[in-house]
Amino acid sequence: MTAEANTVKMFTTTWCGFCKGTKRYLDSKGVAYDEIDIEEFPEYGERIEKETGFRTVPTLEIGGKLYVNPSRKEMDSLLQL
DSSP: OOHHHHOEEEEEOTTOHHHHHHHHHHHHTTOOOEEEETTTSHHHHHHHHHHHSOOOSSEEEETTEEEESOOHHHHHHHTTO
8 A cells, every 4th residue: 555545534523423433443443544523624524525425424535535434344445454
């Protein structure tokens, strides 16, 4: 994997239960990520909606591509876990 492919950004909100579960899962796998709250930085929510058609969290950005609420299986595959 390239350095860019290893870069994970996680777009969240403070009240999102699915976000908390995804963070726990990534933490358990030792995956580092940058967390960005789309309520604090609404421009990211706008970008997610423009690119995916949804303003849904959690959305992960892996290798420059957005994945809306990915399953554990999808995350494992994308991150080669």
